[in-house]
Amino acid sequence: MTAPTIHLRRGVLTAAVAGGLAWVSGRMSLFAARGASVRALSGSDALADLCAGLSSSPAIGEACLHALPGINSKETLTRLILSDVAAIGNTFASTRTLPHDVRECSRDDFRSGRIIAVNGWIFSVTEARLYALAGLLTRA
Amino acid sequence: MILDARAVPSGTTIDTDVCIVGAGAAGITLAREFMGAPFRVVVLESGGMDLDMPTQELYEGESIGAPFVPLTASRLRYFGGTTNHWGGYCLPLDPIDFEPRDGFPYHGWPFPKSHLDPWYARAQDVCRLGRYDYRISGWGIPANKVPPPFGGPTFETKLLQENPVRFGPFYAPELQRAPRVVTYLHANAFHFDAGDTDAEIKALSVKTLSGDSFTVRAHIYVLAAGGIENARLLLASGREGGNGLGNEHDLVGRFFMLHPVYTVGTIVPANPYMNFDFLTKGPWVPGKFRIDPFIGLSASSMQALHLPNIMIDVGFRFAPVAGAVDAVKRLMHGEGPGGSTLADLSKVVRNLEGVTDFATRKLLFGEGIPVEAIRLWGASEQQPNPQSRVTLGSKRDSLGMREVVVDWQLVSEDRSKAAATIRLLGTEIGRTGFGRLRSEFGKDDAWPEDFRGNEHQMGTTRMHRDPKLGVVDENCRLHAMSNLYVAGSSVFPTGGASNPTLTIVALALRLADHIKEKLA
Numbered sequence: 001m002t003a004p005t006i007h008l009r010r011g012v013l014t015a016a017v018a019g020g021l022a023w024v025s026g027r028m029s030l031f032a033a034r035g036a037s038v039r040a041l042s043g044s045d046a047l048a049d050l051c052a053g054l055s056s057s058p059a060i061g062e063a064c065l066h067a068l069p070g071i072n073s074k075e076t077l078t079r080l081i082l083s084d085v086a087a088i089g090n091t092f093a094s095t096r097t098l099p100h101d102v103r104e105c106s107r108d109d110f111r112s113g114r115i116i117a118v119n120g121w122i123f124s125v126t127e128a129r130l131y132a133l134a135g136l137l138t139r140a
Numbered sequence: 141m142i143l144d145a146r147a148v149p150s151g152t153t154i155d156t157d158v159c160i161v162g163a164g165a166a167g168i169t170l171a172r173e174f175m176g177a178p179f180r181v182v183v184l185e186s187g188g189m190d191l192d193m194p195t196q197e198l199y200e201g202e203s204i205g206a207p208f209v210p211l212t213a214s215r216l217r218y219f220g221g222t223t224n225h226w227g228g229y230c231l232p233l234d235p236i237d238f239e240p241r242d243g244f245p246y247h248g249w250p251f252p253k254s255h256l257d258p259w260y261a262r263a264q265d266v267c268r269l270g271r272y273d274y275r276i277s278g279w280g281i282p283a284n285k286v287p288p289p290f291g292g293p294t295f296e297t298k299l300l301q302e303n304p305v306r307f308g309p310f311y312a313p314e315l316q317r318a319p320r321v322v323t324y325l326h327a328n329a330f331h332f333d334a335g336d337t338d339a340e341i342k343a344l345s346v347k348t349l350s351g352d353s354f355t356v357r358a359h360i361y362v363l364a365a366g367g368i369e370n371a372r373l374l375l376a377s378g379r380e381g382g383n384g385l386g387n388e389h390d391l392v393g394r395f396f397m398l399h400p401v402y403t404v405g406t407i408v409p410a411n412p413y414m415n416f417d418f419l420t421k422g423p424w425v426p427g428k429f430r431i432d433p434f435i436g437l438s439a440s441s442m443q444a445l446h447l448p449n450i451m452i453d454v455g456f457r458f459a460p461v462a463g464a465v466d467a468v469k470r471l472m473h474g475e476g477p478g479g480s481t482l483a484d485l486s487k488v489v490r491n492l493e494g495v496t497d498f499a500t501r502k503l504l505f506g507e508g509i510p511v512e513a514i515r516l517w518g519a520s521e522q523q524p525n526p527q528s529r530v531t532l533g534s535k536r537d538s539l540g541m542r543e544v545v546v547d548w549q550l551v552s553e554d555r556s557k558a559a560a561t562i563r564l565l566g567t568e569i570g571r572t573g574f575g576r577l578r579s580e581f582g583k584d585d586a587w588p589e590d591f592r593g594n595e596h597q598m599g600t601t602r603m604h605r606d607p608k609l610g611v612v613d614e615n616c617r618l619h620a621m622s623n624l625y626v627a628g629s630s631v632f633p634t635g636g637a638s639n640p641t642l643t644i645v646a647l648a649l650r651l652a653d654h655i656k657e658k659l660a
Contacts, residue, residue, distance in 0.1 A: 120583060121576060
């Protein structure tokens with residue numbers, strides 16, 4: 001087997017997604033790092049909080065927005081993500097459970113083939129929406 | 141013994157029992173098997189004991205199809221053949237590669253893999269490998285150490301054995317001592333004469349670059365000149381104005397296959413500190429074999445999803461401290477390839493802090509170097525395609541033989557099925573939480589940018605029981621010729637995704653047994 005010489009494209013995107021993965025894998029205690037205790041937040045506030053803690057770059061957010069035609073508002077993305085979380089039987093209870101719920105939702109996407117290619121990355125639809133939402137929030 | 145054909149007087153006729161054309165992996169294996177036999181053997185090798193450019197240039201030809209490794213770079217034309225620069229990667233074909241498959245026209249061999257197993261086992265020794273065991277569990281990688289998704293059911297961790305033994309220098313001494321096996325160097329097989337009947341080879345004319353020519357007359361001839369040259373010599377032989385030997389059904393040169401190779405992409409692992417031992421190569425020791433794991437599809441998923449075989453090679457991109465840690469290991473234990481003492485010391489000094497961190501973490505937590513990313517390269521099975529072919533052009537080489545024109549053609553399913561496999565891989569990597577895959581493959585209807593065919597030239601004299609579907613029968617004898625056999629990857633009807641040399645050697649051993657039985 002000959003390993004061909006390749007030019008690996010690293011750059012911002014890899015770092016951004018790696019940061020996102022760290023969150024997805026649950027290794028990054030997002031809310032603890034922010035010093036937040038359990039707070040009574042709405043679903044949209046909690047999602048915004050979650051997005052703000054991602055290391056995702058604006059570039060990946062823009063790419064995800066581009067890959068999700070017809071979905072270009074924070075409200076739509078928030079509604080879609082939260083309804084997907086609810087659809088797999090998890091109900092948003094607190095900022096502590098949201099990362100877990102979204103992660104479960106993402107795995108469920110992969111199980112059912114709900115995947116999307118974004119700049120070559122193979123993402124679950126839920127995480128693409130999350131990165132898109134993070135991108136919109138950054139833009140705002 | 142090994143002689144120089146340039147010393148054979150022009151016009152000489154050499155009589156022998158078996159004549160082998162080519163001294164590469166197949167030809168040398170056959171010759172060694174005949175060393176103790178009670179019959180005479182002549183081996184004709186185009187080159188000498190080392191590379192010389194006038195001989196290598198006899199490989200020139202034209203490529204008019206999809207891109208692949210150039211004809212003069214992918215092969216070596218001297219004693220030992222292409223094993224003089226191969227990587228030494230060995231593994232058998234999978235059982236599924238031998239079977240007819242739905243959705244894969246022309247797929248399958250005349251026999252199952254189990255038939256070839258005894259010769260595969262013997263080929264291990266010829267290729268200087270370990271025991272005939274290609275299960276990861278047989279080499280100290282327990283199944284429970286393989287994380288999802290690489291422990292089945294869709295993708296699996298497989299392995300190959302690796303030892304780039306140079307057949308030429310390694311086996312020359314024993315062939316030099318063999319009294320009844322005479323190897324002629326600088327001897328170019330030029331034309332098979334089948335007389336008027338086209339049913340039996342009467343003689344083989346041989347030329348040297350010094351301008352001499354002589355004839356070999358044998359009871360049995362074995363063509364072992366390589367995946368393209370085997371077809372070339374058949375097409376160039378026979379009656380003047382004919383379409384070559386064994387070509388009654390216009391099959392010689394068709395079904396030319398390579399393994400399409402390309403960058404699959406990059407995995408970002410969710411846990412960079414996870415145990416990646418299941419994908420780690422064995423220790424590198426010069427002259428010894430080592431194991432080398434890779435990722436592939438399981439037979440059940442290939443079958444269920446109608447996907448071709450694939451070999452996915454991995455390369456780790458470690459945190460920057462990796463190079464320095466390797467340097468420390470080399471300085472302490474002398475292990476691993478590359479590096480000089482001075483360069484290693486410099487690396488360690490420059491990365492002292494990182495090395496200390498690594499050593500501390502390893503001591504306290506047993507954790508290795510964090511893996512930033514895993515790069516993946518793929519080699520896919522090509523679907524047999526009669527439109528992919530080797531023909532003769534009008535240009536002639538310095539001996540006067542027509543050069544080849546190679547039109548490597550894939551079908552659209554080759555690309556779409558490979559892309560589907562990579563998409564499946566990305567899905568499995570995400571589903572199991574292993575990480576995420578980034579791949580340029582599948583973004584449009586094209587292969588990845590670095591796509592090309594590799595050096596594994598196969599199929600041009602394919603094996604089939606039906607003369608209308610194959611050039612040679614299941615014993616590798618030309619359907620149309622009673623005394624001409626073919627050895628090498630040109631007889632492969634399907635090529636799987638495995639590197640071909642172990643199968644070439646196994647088939648050569650099998651053919652040697654057949655010929656010994658025939659001449660007994």
